[in-house]
Amino acid sequence: MRIAHHAVAKGRSRLITVGLGSCVAVAIHDRTAKVGGLAHVLLPDASLGRGVENKARYASSAVPLLLDEMKAMGASGPFAASLVGGAALFGPLLSFGGSVGARNIAAARKALAKAKVPLIAEDVGGESGRTVMFDVTTGKVKVRSIRGGEHVL
Secondary structure, three states: OOOOOEEEEEOOOEEEEEEEOOOEEEEEEEOOOOEEEEEEEOEOOHHHOOOOOOHHHEHHHHHHHHHHHHHHOOOOOOEEEEEEEOOOOOHHHHOOOOOHHHHHHHHHHHHHHHOOOOEEEEEEOOOOOEEEEEEOOOOOEEEEEOOOEEEEO
């Protein structure tokens, strides 16, 4: 999936997003229903960009979007979330006002807390990009990065 996009799936499916730099991937899972959703979030909220109709673009609207679509597929909770990304790819060079990555992480955490979805695993920050593979059947999130290798959250 591309930047500012999302997907929801049920059963034997795998959702993948590549190229996470300052963006964050929010993965939400319902273990009982075997339904999961993944969003590749570009910005913390709509005040920082254009295209407010694309709810997957912003952390503040991507979480409710995923939950609504998951519920339409039969999910009812309990839900659990994983969060990946939010790197500062350029280090302190462009960090005036806090890096976009750090603001994306904070906004995603806030949106999950507001939706009462527990954050059970994360791989955030740092200075390298990541790829995420989300197994909807098991809820496992595999993260691959140049500096961090490959691991499962």
